[in-house]
Amino acid sequence: MRLKNKTALITGSGSGFGEGIALRFAQEGARIIVNDINTDQGERVAAAIRAAGGEAIFVRADVSVGAEMERLRDEALAAFGDLSIVVNNAGVSHRNQSLLDVSEADFDRVYAINVKSLYWAARTFVPHMKQRGGGVFVNIASTAGVRPRPGLVWYNGSKGAMITITKGMAVELAPHRIRVNAINPVAGETPLLATFMGEDTPERRAQFISSIPLGRFSQPLDIANASLFLASDEADMITGACLEVDGGRCV
Numbered sequence: 001m002r003l004k005n006k007t008a009l010i011t012g013s014g015s016g017f018g019e020g021i022a023l024r025f026a027q028e029g030a031r032i033i034v035n036d037i038n039t040d041q042g043e044r045v046a047a048a049i050r051a052a053g054g055e056a057i058f059v060r061a062d063v064s065v066g067a068e069m070e071r072l073r074d075e076a077l078a079a080f081g082d083l084s085i086v087v088n089n090a091g092v093s094h095r096n097q098s099l100l101d102v103s104e105a106d107f108d109r110v111y112a113i114n115v116k117s118l119y120w121a122a123r124t125f126v127p128h129m130k131q132r133g134g135g136v137f138v139n140i141a142s143t144a145g146v147r148p149r150p151g152l153v154w155y156n157g158s159k160g161a162m163i164t165i166t167k168g169m170a171v172e173l174a175p176h177r178i179r180v181n182a183i184n185p186v187a188g189e190t191p192l193l194a195t196f197m198g199e200d201t202p203e204r205r206a207q208f209i210s211s212i213p214l215g216r217f218s219q220p221l222d223i224a225n226a227s228l229f230l231a232s233d234e235a236d237m238i239t240g241a242c243l244e245v246d247g248g249r250c251v
Contacts, residue, residue, distance in 0.1 A: 001028055001029035002028040002029070002228065002232045002233075002234070003025055003028040003029045003030035003085070003228070003231065003232060004028070004029035004030075005029070006029070006030050006031070006084045006085055006231075007030065007031040007032075007033070007076070007080045007081075007082050007083050007084055007085070008022075008025050008030045008031070008032055008033070008083075008084070008085035008086070008087065008231065009032075009033040009035060009072070009076055009083060009085070009086050009087065009125075010022045010025070010032065010033070010034065010035065010087040010089055011035045011036075011063050011086075011087065011088055011089050011090035011117070011121075012035065012036055012063070012089045012090030012091060013032075013034045013035060013036060013042065013045055013087075013089060014034065014036030014037075014038045014040075014041030014042040014044070014045055015036075015038070015041050015045075015190065015191055016188070016190030016191055016192065016220060017089055017140060017185065017188065017190060017220050017223045017224070018036070018087070018089040018090070018140075019041075019045050019220060020219070020220025020221055020223060020224040021087055021089060021220070021223065021224045021227045021228075022034055022045055022049065022056070023045070023048065023049065023224070024221065024224035024225065024227070024228055025085075025224075025227075025228065025231070026049040026052065026054035026055075026056060027052075027054075028228060028232075030054075030085070031054075031055040031056070031080045032046070032049055032054065032055065032056040032057075033056070033057055033058075033059055033072070033075075033076045033079070033080075033083075034046040034049070034056055034057070034058045034059070035058075035059055035060070035061055035063070035072060035090070036058075036060065036090075037060060037061075037062055039058070039060050042058040042059075042060060043058045045058070046058040055080075057075070057076075057079050057080075059071075059072050059075045059076065063088075063090045063113065063117035063120065063121070064112035064113050064116050064117050064120070065120070066120045066123065066124070069117075069120040069121065069123075069124040070124055072124075073124050073125060073128065077128070082132065083125065083128060083129075083135070084129070084132065084134075084135050084136065085135065085136045085137075085138070085231045086121055086125050086135070086136070086137050086138075087137075087138045087139075087140065087227060087231070088117060088118055088121050088137065088138070088139045088140065088162075089140040090113055090117060091113060091114050091140065091142075091192075092109060092110055092113045092114065092192070093110060093152065093155040093192055093195050093196060094106040094107070094110055094152070094154060094155055094195070095195055095198060096149075096151035096152055096195070096196055096197055096198035097151055097198065098151070099153040099154065102153075102154055106154075107154050110154055110155055110158050111154075111158055111161075114155075114158035114159065114161075114162060115158050115161045115162065115165070118139065118162065118165050118169075121137070122169065125137075126173065126176075126178065129173075129176065129178050130176045130178070133177060134176065134177030134178055134179075135177075135178050135179075136178070136179050136180075136181075136230070136231050137166075137169065137178070137179070137180040137181070138181055138182070138183065138227050138230050138231055139162050139165070139166045139180070139181070139182040139183070140182070140183055140185065140223065140227075141159045141162040141163050141166065141182045141183065141184050141242065142155075142156075142159040142162075142184055142185060143184045143185065143186045143187075143244060143246045143249050143250050144156040144159045144160075145158075145159030145160035145161075145162060145163045145184065146160075146163070146184055146242075146244065146250050147249060147250045148160075149196075151198060152196065159184075162182060163182055163184070163242050166180055166181065166182040166240065166242060167240045167242075170239040170240030171240060174239055179230075179235070179236075179238065179239040180239055180240065181230045181235070181238060181239060181240065181241045181242070181243065182241070182242040182243070183223060183226050183227060183230070183242075183243050183245055184242055184243065184244045184245065184246060184250070185218045185222070185223050185245050185246065186212055186217070186218050186244075186245070186246035186247055186249045187208055187212075187217055187218065188217050188218035188219060188220070188222070188223070189217050189218070189219055189220070190220065193217070196208075205217075211249055212246070212247040212248065212249050213247055213248030213249070213251065214247030214248055215247070216247065218245060218246070218247070222245050223245055226243055226245045230243065
């Protein structure tokens with residue numbers, strides 16, 4: 001049990017990578033706070049963890065809103081009394097299209113959820129982690145922040161910001177024994193895939209897969225296993241790292 005006696009919050013864990021991370025962490029003994037804006041999906045994941053013998057609650061909250069993040073923290077601490085791991089997984093994208101065609105509303109939504117959420121996560125959870133003597137953040141960024149794809153310019157920028165923020169947080173928080181790392185997934189089999197591709201057709205899938213040397217999309221379990229390592233004590237000397245889980249795309 002690599003996360004026994006630890007409590008982990010995974011944002012955006014009602015589906016996709018977040019669901020995979022929540023289920024995998026629970027298998028390794030963590031108490032889980034499932035967070036999402038989709039109540040039905042979030043409750044489903046929390047119920048699945050409990051049905052398998054784990055401990056989990058669901059808390060609906062919008063990670064781009066400070067007051068909701070504070071409520072999320074308060075409910076997590078009320079349920080489990082501690083919080084040592086925060087996985088900033090919640091994320092969105094605009095549709096794959098010309099950078100000139102992305103609306104201001106879509107731009108603002110991407111940066112609120114992908115970037116501003118990190119601001120609120122730091123302000124909300126770092127004081128608790130300092131008080132308890134340490135903690136771990138795992139930020140789910142993207143290969144888009146390392147090797148940008150055309151058609152996703154503003155999304156690429158948001159993930160580049162996540163990577164830079166991860167490194168800055170890691171250096172500033174290291175004296176407090178708070179580790180901060182990022183994972184850069186390649187396009188994966190999640191509800192966002194069609195948005196990334198612009199359209200979900202065999203031709204578009206083949207085009208995207210052709211850019212991945214290992215020849216497949218990432219799966220939630222791929223990202224979950226990498227997150228598990230970075231969140232565990234096995235990675236105690238690792239902070240400020242950005243791990244590509246990308247089948248070789250960024251080589």
